[in-house]
Amino acid sequence: MTQVRRVKRPVDGVLLLDKPYDISSNGALQKARWLFQAAKGGHTGVLDPLATGLLPICFGEATKFSSYLLDADKAYRATVCFGRTTTTGDIEGEVVRERPVVFNREALLAAMQTLLGEIEQVPPMYxxxxxQGRALYEYAREGVEIERAARRVTIHSLTLLSFDGNEAVIDVVCSKGTYVRTLAEDLGEKLAAGAHLTGLRRTATAGFRLDDAVTLESLEALDLPGRDALLLPPDVLVQHLPAISLDERQTQHFCHGQAVRIDEKCETMSRFRVYQWQTRKFLGLAEALDGAMLQPVRLMAS
Incomplete structure (x- = not known):
């Protein structure tokens, strides 16, 4: 029986997806891309299969600006179990050590305070x-330990939501590159009890919130127009940049990759969102040259 080829569409926009448990970020991306029949798509930073929560997905032209989300701060809700350390730092690993949990809430809060600000963090093997071209978890599964250099990350805040004497729920706001599993393990060592993650949920990134995300199940229940209505425009990824509008003549030159002169003075090397003045159509990103010229650096397709 001949299989009907699925037609791919030129879809442009950003989908805020609530990634489910036990699926990779790429798996969630491919499922969403299939549902939208999108010709092109990419995610904005990997979540572990264990982790759930906010995973912004970019389709089409939005992929040109996805790097701005990779560099953004992140927020997570972590469930930390004390008294056990595992090979992976989470519930999927084998228990390697057990210790009694003898600290109280006040000691936990004090230990959390010591992890705030800039800290050195060694990336986990898993x-x-x-x-050398292979993921660290591949070496770990073979029993090979690779020496890893410590990285400097920033923990902006740690908020204790609950603690029952064994398990804590903590809200974490941190810089890119932070491993919350490692943070949980470090917290456990400071309390001489050890710890591992039993749950991790990303709640925010780059101004986007989990409250506004949609599940794969909800997407499946919609038709294509309903799914398309959930997409945010590509320029939502660069809202932190100042905006400049161009007239029709400037727009023509700009869209052909030419620098254009503007009336206002701008600091050299500053980056801007650029729009067509009358239609408010997003044209792309530009960099200021010599204070009064805008050089295109990333253009939307015409």
Whole structure:
């Protein structure tokens, strides 16, 4: 029986997806891309299969600006179990050590305070970080330990939501590159009890919130127009940049990759969102040259 080829569409926009448990970020991306019949798509930073929550997905022209989300701060809700350390730092690993949990809430809060600000963090072996072209978790599964250099990350805030004497729920706001599993393990060591993650949910990134995300099940229940209505425009990824509008003549030159002169003075090397003045159509990104010229650096397709 001949299989009907699925037609792919030129879809442009950003989908805020609530990634489910036990599926990779790429798996969630491919499922969403299939549902939208999108010709092109990419995610904006990997979540572990264990982790759930906010995973912004970019389709079409939005992929040109996805790097701005990779560099953004992140927020997570972590469930930390004390008294056990595992090979992976989470519930999927084997228990390697057990210790009694003898600290109280006040000691936990004090230990959390010591992890705030800039800290050094060694990436876990069970991570997607590459070494000689292979992910570290591939070496870990073979029993091979690779030496990893410590990285400097920033923990902006740690908020204790609950603690029952054994398990804590903590809200974490951190910089890119932070491994919350490692943070939980470090917290456990400071309390001489050890710890591992039993749950991790991303709640925010780059101004986007989990409250506004949609599940794959909800997407499946919609038709294509309903799914398309959930997409945010590509320029939502660069809202932190100042905006400049161009007239029709400037727009023509700009869209052909030519620098255009503007009336206002801008600091050299500053980056801007650029729009067509009358239609408010998003044209792309530009960099200021010599204070009064705008050089295109990333253009939307015409």
């Amino acid at each position: 991570s997607a970080l590459k070494h």
